[in-house]
Amino acid sequence: MHGIKKWFGNFQAVDDVSLEIRPNEFFTLLGPSGCGKTTLLRMIAGFEMPTEGSIRLDGTEIASLLPNQRPVNTVFQNYALFPHLTVAENIGFGLKMLGRPKAEIAATVAEMIKLVHLEGRGGDPVTQLSGGQQQRVALARALAPRPKVLLLDEPLSALDLKLRKSMQIELKRLQSETGITFVFVTHDQEEALTMSDRIAVMSHGKVRQVGEPWEIYDRPAERFVADFIGDTNFLDVDVVAIEGERARVRLASGAEIPATFPADIRPAGKVTIVIRPEHARAVSTGLSPATPQSVPLSGTVHDVVYLGTDTHFHVRLEDGTNFMVRQQNARSGPCGFAVGDPVGIELSDDVAQILRD
Amino acid sequence: MARNVARNFSIKRLPGFATIAMLCFFVLYLPIATLVVYAFNAGTSIAIWEGLSLRWFASAWQNQQVIDASIRSLQIASVAAVIATACATLAALATTRTTPYRGLTFKYSMLNIPLLVPEIVTAVALLILFSRIKVWTGYSGLGYLIAAHSAFCVPFAYLPIRARLENMDLSLERAAADLYATPYKTFRYVTLPLLWPGILAGLMLAFVISLDDVVITEFVKSGGQDTLPTYMLGQLRRVVTPEMNAISTVFLMLSLAIVTVFFFISRNPQKDEP
Ligand SMILES: Nc1ncnc2c1ncn2[C@@H]1O[C@H](COP(=O)(O)OP(=O)(O)O)[C@@H](O)[C@H]1O
Ligand SMILES: [Mg+2]
Numbered sequence: 001m002h003g004i005k006k007w008f009g010n011f012q013a014v015d016d017v018s019l020e021i022r023p024n025e026f027f028t029l030l031g032p033s034g035c036g037k038t039t040l041l042r043m044i045a046g047f048e049m050p051t052e053g054s055i056r057l058d059g060t061e062i063a064s065l066l067p068n069q070r071p072v073n074t075v076f077q078n079y080a081l082f083p084h085l086t087v088a089e090n091i092g093f094g095l096k097m098l099g100r101p102k103a104e105i106a107a108t109v110a111e112m113i114k115l116v117h118l119e120g121r122g123g124d125p126v127t128q129l130s131g132g133q134q135q136r137v138a139l140a141r142a143l144a145p146r147p148k149v150l151l152l153d154e155p156l157s158a159l160d161l162k163l164r165k166s167m168q169i170e171l172k173r174l175q176s177e178t179g180i181t182f183v184f185v186t187h188d189q190e191e192a193l194t195m196s197d198r199i200a201v202m203s204h205g206k207v208r209q210v211g212e213p214w215e216i217y218d219r220p221a222e223r224f225v226a227d228f229i230g231d232t233n234f235l236d237v238d239v240v241a242i243e244g245e246r247a248r249v250r251l252a253s254g255a256e257i258p259a260t261f262p263a264d265i266r267p268a269g270k271v272t273i274v275i276r277p278e279h280a281r282a283v284s285t286g287l288s289p290a291t292p293q294s295v296p297l298s299g300t301v302h303d304v305v306y307l308g309t310d311t312h313f314h315v316r317l318e319d320g321t322n323f324m325v326r327q328q329n330a331r332s333g334p335c336g337f338a339v340g341d342p343v344g345i346e347l348s349d350d351v352a353q354i355l356r357d
Numbered sequence: 358m359a360r361n362v363a364r365n366f367s368i369k370r371l372p373g374f375a376t377i378a379m380l381c382f383f384v385l386y387l388p389i390a391t392l393v394v395y396a397f398n399a400g401t402s403i404a405i406w407e408g409l410s411l412r413w414f415a416s417a418w419q420n421q422q423v424i425d426a427s428i429r430s431l432q433i434a435s436v437a438a439v440i441a442t443a444c445a446t447l448a449a450l451a452t453t454r455t456t457p458y459r460g461l462t463f464k465y466s467m468l469n470i471p472l473l474v475p476e477i478v479t480a481v482a483l484l485i486l487f488s489r490i491k492v493w494t495g496y497s498g499l500g501y502l503i504a505a506h507s508a509f510c511v512p513f514a515y516l517p518i519r520a521r522l523e524n525m526d527l528s529l530e531r532a533a534a535d536l537y538a539t540p541y542k543t544f545r546y547v548t549l550p551l552l553w554p555g556i557l558a559g560l561m562l563a564f565v566i567s568l569d570d571v572v573i574t575e576f577v578k579s580g581g582q583d584t585l586p587t588y589m590l591g592q593l594r595r596v597v598t599p600e601m602n603a604i605s606t607v608f609l610m611l612s613l614a615i616v617t618v619f620f621f622i623s624r625n626p627q628k629d630e631p
Contacts (some may be wrong), residue, residue, distance in 0.1 A: 047531055080532040084550045093546075094536035145537065193434040 013039045014050075015205035021149075021183060022198075026175050028184045030192040031202035032228070037185045040202075041151050044183065045074045057148060068097070073142035073153040077158070079134050081126040087137055088113070088122035094145035094178035112140040113324035115174065132163045139171075143178060156191065168195055189229045193217060201225045217278070219353050223264040226274045226355065233275045233323050239267045239354075247354060249273060249286045252319045255296030270356045279351035282313050282336070282343045295344035297323060301337050311336075315343055393609070396602035403599055413603040423604060426588035430568055433499065433584060437506035438563040444507070445514035445559055446552070453522040454530075454548075472512045479509060480576035487577055497579045500529070505577045506567040514559035515564050521555025554622050561619045565612055 014036045021027045029037045031298045042048040044055060046067035055063040062070050073094065088109050095105045105123050113122050121129070126137055135155065142150055151200035152171075156164045172195055186192055192199050193213045200210045201224075210222045220226035223234070237249040237259075246258040247267050261267050285298060302322075304316035313325045325345060327336075337343055396414070400407030417423050454464050471479070487501045529551070533543040571586045578587060585608065589601060 020378055047534075067531070068537045068539055072535075074532070074535045076528050076532060078526070078528060080526060080528040082529060082532070082547060093533070093538075095531075097537040097539075097542055097546075141536070 002094060006025045013205055014043070017053075017202075017205075017207050019200060019210065021181060023181055024179050026172065026182045026184065026195060026197045028186060028192045028196035028199045029202060030186055030189060030199050030228075033187055035202045036138075036205040037187075037202060038153055041074070041153050041183065041185055044149070045072055045151055046070050067344035071143060071145075072151060073147040073149075073167065074153065074183045075138050077153045077155065077157045079138040081134055081137055081141070083125075083127055085126065085127070086120060087124050087126055090126055090137055090146050091140045093141060100309060102301065108144050112144050112146065115143070115177070116140045116170075131159060132167070133169065135159065135227060136170075137157045139174065143174065143180065146178075147180060150185060152182060154185055154187070156186075157188075165192075172197065193229070201228065203228070218351075219260055220260075220274060220355065222356050223272065227354075231277050231324060231326070232278060233280075234355075235273050235321065235352075237271060237273050239269060239271055242266065244351055245348075249352065249354070251296055252317070253296055253298070257296060257347065258353055259354050260350070262356050265356055267354045267356075271357075273352040274355060275352055277312065277324040278310075278328075279348045280323070280325045281346045281348075282315065282325045282327060285342050285344045286336075295346055296346075297345035299323065299343065299345070301339055301341045301343055304337065304339060313337060313343070315345065362539060369526055379490045382452045389609070392602050393606050395599050396606040398599045398602075401598055403602060408595035413599040414607075417600050417603045417607075420600070422583070422588060423585070423600075426583045426585045429499070430581065430584040430586070432568040433502050433506055434564045436503050437510055437567045438508040438560050440503070441510035441563045441567075442518075442560045444511050445518050445563075446556055447510070447515060448515055449518040449522050449555075450548075453519060454527075468515055469512055471509060476509075480558060484576040491579075499582065501579070502574060502584075503576050505573050506570065508575055509570070509573060510566050514563040517558035518552065518555040521558075525551055526596060557622050558619055561615050561622075565615050565619075568608075568612070584608045 015117075017036075017040060026329045029040060029055060031037055039048060043063070045049050046062070046065060049062055053063070054061055057071070057319050062072075078283055089111050090164060092105045092109045096107060097322075100108075109122070114140055118133060118136055118140070121133070125262045126134060129137065130284065135158075136157070139280055148289065155171075156167050159167060168191060169250070171184075173183070177227060184195065193216070196213055198210060198212055199216050201208045202218060209225045211219070215227055216225065220229065220232075226234070235251065240248040240250050240256060242248075243258070245260065247261055248256050249259045250256050259273050280297075283295060283303075285295075297315075297317055297355070299315040299317040301313055302316050303312075305312040305314070309329060311327050316321050323345065395403050395406070397409050397411065399408060399410035399412065412620050448468055450469070452461065455461070483501075483505050489507075491497055491501075525548075529547055530543050533547045534540070538546060569586065570584075571590060575587050575590070578584070583591065583606070589604060592601060
């Protein structure tokens with residue numbers, strides 16, 4: 001899709017979005033509530049018309065087609081199952097509307113029922129199913145006509161945590177078994193990271209960054225993306241030099257470290273870098289004479305949060321900024337540092353990323 | 358918590374509540390009960406009990422005028438209910454299955470205002486209009502009564518249909534469209550089946566309302582076009598025998614039967630909401 005804009009009255013819900021979604025891909029639209037994800041999805045499905053821009057599917061322009069003319073199916077957030085039909089009738093609805101022969105419909109429905117593990121429930125009214133089972137019917141109903149693209153609008157948000165985890169795995173399995181392109185909407189960053197081949201992070205109607213989960217997490221291009229996904233440390237630094245795909249940046253302590261940066265900018269002067277808490281280690285300062293180069297940051301522990309698997313050390317650096325270190329509790333026993341202890345902070349290689357302003 | 362609130366504010370504890378409630382039931386149902394009882398009176402009085410008998414039911418059953426009026430009532434009510442419900446269904450679809458626009462509330466009010474206009478005003482207006490048309494066309498059949506009944510039944514039929522549509526999730530129709538249903542097929546396979554209880558309820562409500570009407574019918578009917586209620590009204594001016602009670606009793610049973618069916622139809626659908 002290219003240059004999509006959508007206005008509701010004088011409110012712009014989607015602002016100049018261009019995305020290329022590849023065949024057989026699990027693509028996720030991730031962003032806080034109200035950022036325009038649903039609106040974008042509804043334009044792909046055909047329930048809304050873009051105010052501007054074009055949507056192409058395999059080279060064919062579809063932006064002006066009616067929903068029933070697009071080879072695209074939706075799994076609705078509230079499932080929207082037909083309450084007057086049985087499980088099998090719901091699943092077969094799309095094929096029936098397409099005028100497929102009865103025998104073919106019956107065969108596909110049986111196959112779908114097996115695919116979503118609802119054997120023996122085909123004749124039941126959908127109103128008798130549990131939430132998780134209704135979810136499966138909704139999935140099977142949308143998959144049965146074998147659409148080119150399957151749209152899923154926060155399909156798991158109504159389920160409890162345990163069911164959600166198992167449905168995440170289930171969805172991934174369905175996607176790879178059917179080979180259908182999934183466009184998945186969620187505001188849950190963890191869900192997005194777990195399931196997606198690629199993620200588009202959105203805010204305020206704009207796409208902020210598109211990339212594979214690791215790129216979104218380790219190489220955020222903007223403060224919004226870094227902040228929205230996971231815990232992050234921001235540090236103000238000076239760019240010293242550009243060396244190919246890395247920049248050398250100088251920290252407040254004087255230490256210089258390499259930093260990656262988004263391909264579309266050429267950093268210079270004062271910039272902000274992000275470092276993920278698990279890419280840093282707290283070390284005691286007393287033992288060896290630490291050089292700024294091996295221990296680029298130092299400060300005082302002002303909070304320790306013990307989480308079982310990990311411990312979070314909140315360190316106040318010498319210049320007053322807060323820096324969080326996440327350390328895995330590899331050994332049993334108490335966790336090493338106490339509030340008030342002076343600590344140095346080591347960084348793993350190549351963990352700093354410069355943000356676009 | 359909720360239980361406590363309910364207990365604290367229970368209306369049953371207000372002094373005199375039970376008495377007033379009983380009194381209301383008494384005032385409402387005692388006359389009706391008396392009417393039904395005297396339908397079985399063996400004597401010719403509607404006030405003096407002379408023993409049990411079915412003679413007035415038999416007499417009503419053999420009274421050609423009663424039979425004619427009943428048949429006419431049923432004819433008018435059936436045709437008018439069907440026409441009114443069809444119009445009301447279309448109106449309800451048009452006022453709910455659309456993006457809101459300026460003037461929609463106005464149209465919605467226009468549909469419901471007939472419920473508030475005094476019936477006598479409508480009756481006089483129709484009398485004047487129809488007498489003109491009668492002069493122009495020379496037609497003086499049941500058509501006028503059917504037209505009048507269809508018209509005033511529309512808002513009644515509209516209410517349950519609209520209520521049903523508003524409870525129906527729009528996303529169901531969207532889901533149908535998403536699954537390759539054309540707008541016609543969406544209506545045929547999704548909207549209509551789900552709307553059906555509302556339509557039936559509207560149909561029955563319109564039927565009962567039409568069956569029961571006196572004022573407009575009295576003004577609009579031509580000679581020899583008595584419906585059951587206007588026939589009874591005419592009879593009451595002359596001699597009053599328990600035959601009236603018998604007819605009323607049958608009438609009451611018919612209405613009760615319809616209302617009972619209406620109740621079950623409008624209650625059951627809740628079950629199939631997700
Ligand atoms: N039909 C509409 N009319 C007016 N505003 C709308 C409409 N649909 C969505 N919006 C607005 O567009 C913005 C984006 O909505 P949506 O796409 O539903 O966000 P998301 O799915 O990311 O939570 C919201 O601020 C919402 O209020
Ligand atoms: Mg949404």
